[in-house]
Amino acid sequence: MTERSYPALLRIEGTNCTVVGGGHVAFRKVNSLLDAGARVTVISPVLANGLAEYASNNIIIWKEKRFEADDLAGAVLVIAATDQPDVNVAVWEAVRPGQWITVADRPDLSTFIVPAQVRRGRLLLTISTEGASPGLSRRIARELAVQYDDTYDIYTEWLADSRKIVLKQIDNPVARRIIFAGLLTDEFWLIACNNDRSAWDAELTKLMCKAERIE
Ligand SMILES: C[C@@]1(CC(=O)O)c2cc3[nH]c(cc4nc(cc5[nH]c(cc(n2)[C@H]1CCC(=O)O)[C@@](C)(CC(=O)O)[C@@H]5CCC(=O)O)C(CC(=O)O)=C4CCC(=O)O)c(CCC(=O)O)c3CC(=O)O
Numbered sequence: 001m002t003e004r005s006y007p008a009l010l011r012i013e014g015t016n017c018t019v020v021g022g023g024h025v026a027f028r029k030v031n032s033l034l035d036a037g038a039r040v041t042v043i044s045p046v047l048a049n050g051l052a053e054y055a056s057n058n059i060i061i062w063k064e065k066r067f068e069a070d071d072l073a074g075a076v077l078v079i080a081a082t083d084q085p086d087v088n089v090a091v092w093e094a095v096r097p098g099q100w101i102t103v104a105d106r107p108d109l110s111t112f113i114v115p116a117q118v119r120r121g122r123l124l125l126t127i128s129t130e131g132a133s134p135g136l137s138r139r140i141a142r143e144l145a146v147q148y149d150d151t152y153d154i155y156t157e158w159l160a161d162s163r164k165i166v167l168k169q170i171d172n173p174v175a176r177r178i179i180f181a182g183l184l185t186d187e188f189w190l191i192a193c194n195n196d197r198s199a200w201d202a203e204l205t206k207l208m209c210k211a212e213r214i215e
C-alpha cells in the first residue's frame with residue numbers, strides 16, 4: 001500500500017458501522033463514529049466499561065459473541081480492534097468490496113486510517129502521520145486544541161452565516177473576495193471572541209458597503 005492517503009471527511013450519519021472487539025481502542029473508535037451519527041454495532045464477547053454503558057442505554061448494538069464473517073453484513077465501515085491478531089486478520093478477510101476497514105494493529109491492511117482530531121463546532125482539524133506515529137498525531141492535536149480554542153466554534157458559525165449573506169447579496173467576485181478576506185482578520189475574530197453578534201453584524205454591513213464601492 002502506498003504511504004500517501006487521500007484525505008476526506010466521511011458523511012456516515014445513519015449508516016451502519018461495525019466494530020469488532022470491545023476494549024479501550026474499540027471504545028475510542030466507537031466514540032468518533034457516534035459523534036458522526038453512525039449506527040454502531042459492536043461484536044465482542046466482553047465490553048469495556050464505557051461500551052457496556054452504551055450497550056445498556058441502546059446507544060450501540062452489542063452482539064455478545066466472538067467474530068464470524070457474516071457479522072459484517074450491511075456495514076459501510078469496519079474496525080477490527082480485538083487483541084487477537086489472527087481475529088483481526090479474519091475480519092479483514094471477511095470484508096467485501098465496498099466496505100472500508102481499519103485493522104487496529106495492521107495499518108498495512110487498512111483501507112482507511114483514523115486521524116487524531118480537534119473539533120470546534122463546524123471547524124474540524126484532523127492530524128495523521130499515516131501510521132508512522134499515532135502518538136505524534138495525538139500530541140499535535142493537543143497543541144492545536146490550545147491554539148484553536150472554543151472561540152473558533154462561534155467564529156466558524158458566524159463566518160458561515162456571513163458567507164451565505166455575502167453570496168446572496170454580492171455578485172461581484174472581487175468584492176466578495178475582499179469581504180471574505182476582511183472577515184478573516186483579527187478584528188472579526190476578536191468580535192467573535194467577545195460573543196458580540198450585533199458588533200459583528202454592524203462591521204459586516206460596513207465591510208460590504210466598502211467592498212461594493214470598489215465594484
Ligand atoms: C494506523 C492507525 C490505525 C487506526 O487506528 O486508524 C493506528 C495504529 C496503531 N496505533 C497504535 C498505538 C497507539 N495509538 C494511540 C492513539 C491513537 N491512534 C490513532 C490512530 C491510529 N492508530 C492510526 C494512525 C493515525 C496516525 O498515524 O495519525 C488516533 C490518532 C486516533 C484514534 O484512535 O481515534 C489515536 C489518538 C487520538 C487522540 O488521543 O487524540 C496511542 C496512544 C493512546 O492510546 O493513548 C497508542 C499507544 C502509543 C503508541 O504506540 O504510539 C499501534 C500500536 C499498537 C500496539 O503496540 O499494540 C498501532 C498499530 C501499528 O502501529 O502497527
Ligand SMILES: NC(=O)C1=CN([C@@H]2O[C@H](COP(=O)(O)OP(=O)(O)OC[C@H]3O[C@@H](n4cnc5c(N)ncnc54)[C@H](O)[C@@H]3O)[C@@H](O)[C@H]2O)C=CC1
Nearest residue numbers: 021022023024025026043044046066067081082083104105
Ligand atoms: N489503532 C489504534 O489506535 C491502537 C491499536 N492498538 C491495538 O488494538 C488492539 C486492541 O487493543 P485494546 O483495545 O487495548 O485491547 P483490549 O484487550 O482492551 O480489548 C480487546 C477486545 O477484543 C475482544 N475480543 C477478543 N477476541 C475476540 C473475538 N474473537 N471476537 C470479538 N472480539 C474479541 C475482547 O473481548 C476485548 O473486548 C491491539 O491489537 C493493540 O495492539 C492499541 C492501541 C491503539
